[in-house]
Structure formats: C-alpha cells, structure tokens
Amino acid sequence: MVFTEVEYQDTLYTMNDEIQAMNYMNQALKLAARGVGSVEPNPAVGAVIVRDGQIIGKGWHKKFGGPHAEINALVDCKAKGQTAAGATMYVTLEPCCHFGKTPPCADALIEAKIAKVVVAVVDPSPHAAGNGIEKLRAAGIEVEVGICEKEAALLNAPFFKFAKTNLPWVILKWAQSIDGKLAYANPKVDGQWLSNEQSREDAHDLRRRVQAILVGINTVIADDPLLTPRPANGKNPLRIVLDVDLRMPHECKLLQIASESPLLVVTSHHSLKYREEIAHHIIKQGGQVLPLPMADGQCDLNALLAELGKRQIQQLLVEGGPTVLASFLKQNLADEARVYIAPKILGAAGAASITDAMAQVTNALNLNNVVLKNFGDDICIGGLCNQC
Numbered sequence: 001m002v003f004t005e006v007e008y009q010d011t012l013y014t015m016n017d018e019i020q021a022m023n024y025m026n027q028a029l030k031l032a033a034r035g036v037g038s039v040e041p042n043p044a045v046g047a048v049i050v051r052d053g054q055i056i057g058k059g060w061h062k063k064f065g066g067p068h069a070e071i072n073a074l075v076d077c078k079a080k081g082q083t084a085a086g087a088t089m090y091v092t093l094e095p096c097c098h099f100g101k102t103p104p105c106a107d108a109l110i111e112a113k114i115a116k117v118v119v120a121v122v123d124p125s126p127h128a129a130g131n132g133i134e135k136l137r138a139a140g141i142e143v144e145v146g147i148c149e150k151e152a153a154l155l156n157a158p159f160f161k162f163a164k165t166n167l168p169w170v171i172l173k174w175a176q177s178i179d180g181k182l183a184y185a186n187p188k189v190d191g192q193w194l195s196n197e198q199s200r201e202d203a204h205d206l207r208r209r210v211q212a213i214l215v216g217i218n219t220v221i222a223d224d225p226l227l228t229p230r231p232a233n234g235k236n237p238l239r240i241v242l243d244v245d246l247r248m249p250h251e252c253k254l255l256q257i258a259s260e261s262p263l264l265v266v267t268s269h270h271s272l273k274y275r276e277e278i279a280h281h282i283i284k285q286g287g288q289v290l291p292l293p294m295a296d297g298q299c300d301l302n303a304l305l306a307e308l309g310k311r312q313i314q315q316l317l318v319e320g321g322p323t324v325l326a327s328f329l330k331q332n333l334a335d336e337a338r339v340y341i342a343p344k345i346l347g348a349a350g351a352a353s354i355t356d357a358m359a360q361v362t363n364a365l366n367l368n369n370v371v372l373k374n375f376g377d378d379i380c381i382g383g384l385c386n387q388c
Helices: 005-033 069-079 106-111 131-138 149-155 157-165 198-210 217-223 269-274 275-285 301-310 322-330 352-359
Strands: 046-051 054-060 088-091 116-119 144-146 169-176 181-184 212-216 237-243 264-269 290-293 316-318 336-343 350-353 368-375 380-383
Touching: 005 046, 005 054, 005 069, 005 149, 046 069, 054 069, 054 336, 069 088, 069 106, 088 237, 106 131, 131 144, 144 269, 149 157, 149 212, 149 275, 149 322, 157 169, 169 198, 198 316, 198 336, 198 368, 198 380, 212 217, 212 322, 217 237, 269 275, 316 322, 322 352, 336 352, 350 352
Parallel strands: 088 116, 116 144, 169 316, 169 336, 212 237, 212 316, 237 264, 264 290
Antiparallel strands: 046 054, 046 088, 181 350, 336 380, 368 380
C-alpha cells in the first residue's frame, strides 16, 4: 500500500500515541507490582494521571482493605498541587463500581472530572465485568480498553482464575539439591535446611501472598513445621494437611497453635469413622477436620480445590513432599512452580527424591514466563505451568 504524505503523518501520530500510552501503562504496571504480597486476595493495581505528556499523579493499591490505586493517584495529584480535572488516567484494571471495603473508584473519577480513562484489562469478577467502564462512559468520560492487556492479566493471574472458575491458583514450591533430593537423610547431623536464609525469606514472602498452605502428613511427621509466614505482617493463611489415615501427632506444632492460626486436616470418611479420637483431638485443639472422597487411595484433589474455592481461597501454596507435589502435577492441577536449587550434591546423604516421584508424571511440562533469581549461591526457577 502506498501512503500519501498526510496519511503517512497520521500513521506516525497514531503509532506515537500508542507507544506513549504503552509507556504510561507500563509505569502503572510497575506501580501495581509493588502491591503483590500485600493486597491479596484483592488484585494488584496501579494508576498514573497524565496531563500534557506529564505524569501529575500516581498510586497503587498498597494493602488489603486500604485505598485503591485510583484513589491514591488522585491524592498524590492533589498533594502535588495539581488538579485531575480534564486529565487522563491510565489504570491496570477496570475501576470498581461497587461498595466493598472502600467506596467505588468509578464515582471518585467522575467526581474528580477525569476526562479519559485508559484501562489495561476488564475486571472479570461478577460484580464488575465491565460495569465500572459503562458507569464512566455514562458520565461522559472517554474510556479506552486493552493497552498492555496481556501483561495486566498476567500480573493478576490468580485473581483472574478465581474470578472465572472459583478455583484456587495452585503454586508448587520446593527446595532441592542439584541431584534432586529434598532433605538430608540425617537432618539432626546435617541440618534441617537445604536452601539458604535468603531463599527461605523469599519463600516466606510467598507464604504472605497466599491464603492457604498445604503439606502432606509425612512432612508433618518428619519436620514438625508451623507453616506460618514469618514475619506474618498481618497474614494468617489457612494451614492444610492431607492426612488420609489420620496420623496427626498429638503434640505437633500445627496443633499447638491451631486456636490462633487456622488448621484444616483433610482425611477420608473411613478414617473419620474409625479414628474418631484423633479427629476429636484436632477439633478440641481448634482445628477442623474435613472428610473428602478418595481417588486411588489418595485425597481427591479436585474435590479439595472445589471446597477451597467455596472457602474463598484464591491462592494455594503446596509445600508438600515429593508425592504430594507429583500428585498435583500428575493431574495437571498446578498453575505455577517455584523451585529453589541449592548448590549441593547429596548422593546417599540425601532423602526424599523429587526425581523418583516425578516419574509418575507422564506428560512433559514446559514452564513459561520463566523468571530466574539468585539468592546468594541458591538459584530459584519460577514459572507458570499453564499458558495464561
């Protein structure tokens, strides 16, 4: 196609506008990412206010229950002596139009006389689903949707999955040696940890991001974990133990703090009937016991995830041993994986081989959107198990 000079200039202007819009939205996405780990189960959202090519206000959702990104951007704009009237806001998620823990952001934008709102992606939640956008348009505000849509949806992939399916986003996490061992064979001599302190701090960041943490009973018996984020920073995720035969030790740490940190023990109907005394002890200590159907002698994980969805668990962190981890992969139930690799070859000094357990997984898995991080000498490989 041959362009006239005028058409060519128009095309350049359009391209420049799109590049500029993407630049502002990318800045909003960087702001939004600051909220990851603090706002869940709400989405991480960022916003910038622009006038005449200059950012005059910016904000992000900083804490669950706190002001949303749009409100913080308006406050920042005012604090800088600017007015948002007639300006454009770039926001990574559709502004809300309902009353929740905070008033509707759409109403605040209308009151501030914003002229245009550029939205990266529509909020898929039933109470949103384009309603905020329509409210803005009905008030005479121009709305554009779709700039950096894929990046915005990826940032809040767990939120999007839960909104569409009412099922949790499942994260598999483990630490291993180079030769695939998850623990020392003799932890009393060699130590409890394979990974270093920096890796463990990152793992606790991950715990603060989720609403539930799951392990199998073998991990409880071997390690006696607390399964709490440290420091908690106000987060208190549900702790879940897969205990088909009700072997929960009476004096384990999980039960000692069950009245303070919620505990759910998942078992079979058979064990609940024949091991009532253990179930009663768990309940007496403040925990809950949930009998679920079994599949091949193991807990029906699909039934478990459906139950967790009903309990509004948006993100589930699986920290179990190799058998539990492999079970989620075998049934294609994992959404994300995070693997910490310590620079150690344990050989016979190691135990709990992840490679042996993964032999059950018949289909190869290629992680995508992979991120590599170094924590001292440890390497962390993180990625998505399914295309988002």
